[in-house]
Amino acid sequence: MKKVFIFAAMALATLLVPNSANAAVVIDVTEGGGNVTFAVTGNLNLTGATLFTTFSSYGLGFIPGGSNWYVAPGPGGSVDSYALTGFAGAFGTSGSFFSPPSSVSGDNFYIWGAGGATAQVGVTSGYVSGSAINSGMVFNGATIAGLFMTPGTYLYTLPNDTITLNIGDSAGVPEPGTFSLIGLGMAGAAIAARRRKQ
Secondary structure (H helix, E strand, O other): OHHHHHHHHHHHHHOOOOOOOOOOEEEEEEEEOOEEEEEEEEEOOOOOOOEEEEEOOOOOEEEOOOOEEEEEOOOOOOEEEEEOOEEOOOOEOOOOOEOOOOEEEEOOEEEEEEOOOOOEEEEEOOOOOOOEEEEEEEEEOOOOOOOOEOOEEEEEEEOOEEEEEEEHHHOOOOOHHHHHHHHHHHHHHHHHHHHHHO
16 A cells, blocks of 8 residues: 555645656747737757857847748847757748737747758847746737637757747647646556455
């Protein structure tokens, strides 16, 4: 009986520890209060990543569809651009550039790809691997559907890290592994309760 309680406690405790399988950088796009908000959080491991170029500035906004997709919050300053090794590509149905945002905040950051060009992630020039990235932009008086974005989860990769773009209902949803741990914890509790009755 003690073993069952220990197992259940361990399964539930792991829910409180961040899942290492989560993307190192997450871009959550949410709708609320009549606005659409892009929030970028996390950090990147640039080990093995290829420095593609440096830009003195970049345009703020996003392009959801077509071969030229783009997400660019933050202040729009100088960035070092690294080649992505894998990418989901477009995340909507319009090739329009939605700009400027109603407001921006935080660090320089973008992801971008165009046709046969090298897909890239841009971070503040001189960025040190593992440093926090917090960036955002808001479009007032907007909806996800009205901005032609398709709800879902989109993955972009570097040699040793990942960037996940969550749009709409997928933003903030626990990883599938989390649900497995919840199930294990509940199963352990049920077994313990059954044994107590016996």
